[in-house]
């Protein structure tokens with residue numbers, strides 16, 4: 220018989236890295252949708268909410284490129300412009316998008332319910348809080364100060380334009396861990412509301428938790444979610460849950476309320492020698 224002995228991290232969770240829109244602020248991840256619809260409307264192109272939500276979580280320039288590649292949008296673009304969208308077109312739209320998004324983001328900057336309680340819980344456990352976002356720094360500046368006014372100040376904010384590649388690449392999550400001087404990466408948990416968030420965390424070698432009720436996959440405002448018949452909402456939550464689990468999320472939560480329990484469970488798995 221032959222054996223190979225391996226080195227395993229068996230200590231506690233050191234940090235949680237949160238996404239922004241749909242996870243810690245902007246219930247329903249509505250700001251980017253509004254901005255994308257307005258951007259395409261100004262180009263005389265009709266895009267649906269579903270189309271605007273599909274690439275969510277990516278760098279916003281990549282998101283614009285993904286939307287331009289969608290069948291119905293590409294066809295409308297060709298009809299108006301006589302050719303497929305080029306790199307220059309994508310860049311022009313992105314430059315137009317930034318100030319548009321920066322304004323809209325501030326209308327959707329409210330913290331999700333229970334976030335400050337979650338921050339207290341993490342502080343009690345000596346767990347650091349980092350963050351990453353598909354927004355650029357220019358868009359984030361106003362949102363960071365708005366969140367700070369409401370009592371949310373993560374130790375680190377990494378924006379999509381500060382790394383070589385946005386999600387699903389791991390660099391934002393890895394850079395946030397570096398800012399906090401936290402390692403190994405399996406002592407970190409990445410939490411977000413999109414498939415791209417989960418992929419970012421998995422690619423970084425972190426534990427991943429998907430969020431549904433406040434996120435892009437359910438896509439409802441707080442008020443809409445409250446007023447929706449329970450069976451209908453349950454169906455949306457289930458669909459979002461399955462999508463994030465299928466992307467490889469270790470866990471999926473409706474809200475951050477259950478996070479404490481999941482951290483206990485992850486620490487149990489680490490102690491037993493498991494890796495994300």
Ligand SMILES: [Mg+2]
Nearest residue numbers: 238240241412
């Ligand atoms: Mg998000």
